[in-house]
Amino acid sequence: MRYVVCVLVMMLSGCSLSLRLVSETGVPRMTVSPGNKTLLVGQEQKYTAERVSRNGMIRDKSNKVTWSSSNPSVALFFKFEGNSTIIAVGHGTTIITATVGSMSSTATVTVVASADLIALQRESTTRLIEPAEIEITPQVPLPPIAALEKNRFISESLLDADMSVLFGTRLNGDAVTDKGMQLHGKYDLIDHAWEGHAEGRVRWNEAYADTKRTSNAAREAYRLDTDWRELYVSTEGSGLQISAGLQQVVWGRADNLRILDQVNPLDFREFILPDLNDYRRAVFMLRAVAQVKGWTVESVYLPWFVENRYAVSGSEFFIPTVEPLIEQGFELRPTVYPKNSLESGEVGIHASRNFDSIDFSGVLFYTRDDDPVYRVLLPETANEALALQPEYHRQLQVGAGLAKVVAAGFVVRNEFSYIPAMTYNTRSTADGLTKSATLRGLLGIDYPWRDWLLSLQASDRFITDWKSDYFVLKHQPIYTFSSTGNSFSARLETRFAVTAMSGSQGQLWQLKNVFKPNDRVHFGCVIDLFNGDRAGFLGQFSDSDRVQLNVKYLFL
Numbered sequence: 009m010r011y012v013v014c015v016l017v018m019m020l021s022g023c024s025l026s027l028r029l030v031s032e033t034g035v036p037r038m039t040v041s042p043g044n045k046t047l048l049v050g051q052e053q054k055y056t057a058e059r060v061s062r063n064g065m066i067r068d069k070s071n072k073v074t075w076s077s078s079n080p081s082v083a084l085f086f087k088f089e090g091n092s093t094i095i096a097v098g099h100g101t102t103i104i105t106a107t108v109g110s111m112s113s114t115a116t117v118t119v120v121a122s123a124d125l126i127a128l129q130r131e132s133t134t135r136l137i138e139p140a141e142i143e144i145t146p147q148v149p150l151p152p153i154a155a156l157e158k159n160r161f162i163s164e165s166l167l168d169a170d171m172s173v174l175f176g177t178r179l180n181g182d183a184v185t186d187k188g189m190q191l192h193g194k195y196d197l198i199d200h201a202w203e204g205h206a207e208g209r210v211r212w213n214e215a216y217a218d219t220k221r222t223s224n225a226a227r228e229a230y231r232l233d234t235d236w237r238e239l240y241v242s243t244e245g246s247g248l249q250i251s252a253g254l255q256q257v258v259w260g261r262a263d264n265l266r267i268l269d270q271v272n273p274l275d276f277r278e279f280i281l282p283d284l285n286d287y288r289r290a291v292f293m294l295r296a297v298a299q300v301k302g303w304t305v306e307s308v309y310l311p312w313f314v315e316n317r318y319a320v321s322g323s324e325f326f327i328p329t330v331e332p333l334i335e336q337g338f339e340l341r342p343t344v345y346p347k348n349s350l351e352s353g354e355v356g357i358h359a360s361r362n363f364d365s366i367d368f369s370g371v372l373f374y375t376r377d378d379d380p381v382y383r384v385l386l387p388e389t390a391n392e393a394l395a396l397q398p399e400y401h402r403q404l405q406v407g408a409g410l411a412k413v414v415a416a417g418f419v420v421r422n423e424f425s426y427i428p429a430m431t432y433n434t435r436s437t438a439d440g441l442t443k444s445a446t447l448r449g450l451l452g453i454d455y456p457w458r459d460w461l462l463s464l465q466a467s468d469r470f471i472t473d474w475k476s477d478y479f480v481l482k483h484q485p486i487y488t489f490s491s492t493g494n495s496f497s498a499r500l501e502t503r504f505a506v507t508a509m510s511g512s513q514g515q516l517w518q519l520k521n522v523f524k525p526n527d528r529v530h531f532g533c534v535i536d537l538f539n540g541d542r543a544g545f546l547g548q549f550s551d552s553d554r555v556q557l558n559v560k561y562l563f564l
Contacts, residue, residue, distance in 0.1 A: 255293050355373075
């Protein structure tokens, strides 16, 4: 049944710094504020990213900025629900870099012990400051009201684009999996009262022209396709930011596992091999973010339901689900989708706050399962067969997450969710459906070692009223390990990851390398290896071990 596959895939898929873009000569530039900082070991400080348009309007751009640290053993960046935090983990100095498109700016962060910081403070309060040590920052005068009124329709725009050439093959050499190109672009238009954001990609894969290995449906779907990664407009005022359009929202801290991150459905055309952000589907939503007494509160409303999308028959990662039952004589009826009405929408709220060294978040999401369950329809006449009708059922999700920096730079992460009545397929009821309370949990540990970040995760699912006639198991433990780092002066980025499921379900081993000889050209190599019983969830793709090579050119 598709439901068994759906549940497995969903589990696997997952110093106050500010950035200011100012326009002084018609060309935006970036500065990191407050600049160079001294922190204590174990200290955390959040940052926000702001963009100042020509007419002086300031907008929060935290989720558009990429931050990096030249020495992860001194300070690390962790991204929690769109807000990033710098964590001082060891003595020393590191250079932090903020990047938006082709623009970047740096600042130096020094991490010391408490005794060293006290000595520095005493020195700064007892010695005389020489005039040469005083740095005066010239103030840019604000434009007069008349100038603002005259230029209120002046807008700014940012365009980023890259093109990749890809080639992939199975390691056994019996098939080419990738042979094509990908064009990816982002465009931001900023006006005095609103902002527009568009991000999309075009993918061409000539490997799907092989009529012997792929089906007509696979060729139509994957030989050439386009999709919007995001497409929305936003505005803000009085501490409230509102956006509407195709968007992606990430709730949760798990590394490629999904416990709280349930807002956006997924596209499994390449199974779970890409990074989660690359196969999350953008959906239309209304989104509002506000700061309320120290809390960051985010609410979303999704008026139209969008389901998970699985690989089509005849493609590389097609998974047979109801097909075996159809071969046994079952009839597959058309899918029943939710009605497009106000009351059929999905609504959720997410609240987060930092309490000293603990980052807390809570989630309440009135949604639908993005995977179908199959209702059994009894034949009305002797000539009819048993039928299966795919449906998408309502569910309420309540969850919370914690992250805390502990001794020696370790970061402990925890997530859990509770669904009081989740629908499952069973053999014991006439319609094949039943409901049961479901708990999901995850525990993760991160540790910085030299220029590497090591992460270990364990997750599980528990069905309270589970019986042996369910089409899913009572427990579903998944374990992951990953190490991510850089070398050769940050020119080479490497990620090694292992995903293991209990029993005979199998393992997935992945090695990803990206070499950046300069800021425009990136060379990538990805190796994916499957292991396990061929009847297992991961082991079924043992013949699909592959290597993928790509060259990316960035239009800076």
